[in-house]
Amino acid sequence: MSRNEIADFTDSVNTLIEGQLILIDKHIAQVLRCIAISPTLCKVLSETVQTMSYATEFSRARVTVTRADGTVECSLKLPTDRNRLFTFVVCLLTEVDSGRRNILEFLKEYYYAGSNDSCYARFVKEVLKPFKQAGEALLSSIDPEGLNSQYVDQAEGFFHAEKIYIGTSMMSRILAETEAIRQTVIHVNPNNSAIVEYNTVSEYFVNSLYLKNPKIIFISFLAYKYVALKYPDAVEHVNALSALLDKVL
Secondary structure: OHHHHHHHHHHHHHHHHHOOHHHHHHHHHHHHHHHHOOHHHHHHHHHHHOOOOHHHHHHHHEEEEEOOOOOEEEEEOOOOOHHHHHHHHHHHHHHHHHOOOOHHHHHHHHOOOOOHHHHHHHHHHHHHHHHHHHHHHHHOOOOHHHHOHHHHHHHHHHHOOOOOOOOHHHHHHHHHHHHHHHHHHHHHOOOHHHHHHHHHHHHHHHHHHHHOOHHHHHHHHHHHHHHHOOOHHHHHHHHHHHHHHHHHO
16 A cells, blocks of 8 residues: 555656646646545645745745846745645645636746746646655655665666667658558558557657657667567568668667
């Protein structure tokens, strides 16, 4: 059960971070539910609210800057203490969840970056990601190895690679082969599960090409090839893809 505290919290915050602004109410509610059923996080909240006032903390966090043209820009500087940061953001999300604070107005006032999506992206970077890190740190005592930063650093080092160059002409040839394979899949096995399986590995493979990380491209192509080779008519195109990738990897 205790391991689920970490998994549930991380998954819920990831959904909030990666989700669309239009679904933020639903995703905030899920984050708050996960926190509410976590004994560890509830204990932190209970102890922290006894020594801090959210209203006072918000007032302290509010920073205003007057520009040369006379306009005033507001921003929030989160508490530096981990427990206070975590509790502060929980209180903020609770305000949004209860309807006491309008999220769009809040984003435009404190995280203005042009469009609504850009404002939200800034909020994610400056608030939600530090919040996630604080929550995971608070839960780390439950499963220290599961959140061991040494392993994270090791994995990041393993997958790190200098970006390679894939020209427009080469990309067009690769995409032409993947489209030919897609047509084969649809023709041979037009059921939903087969198409979903192919589309999934294809999406990973194609996006790995745009990422230009050779290590990610290599492993994505292995998965893609495994699925594509289920179809005899696709073998020729898979071989062509392999030959093209040999020129860039």
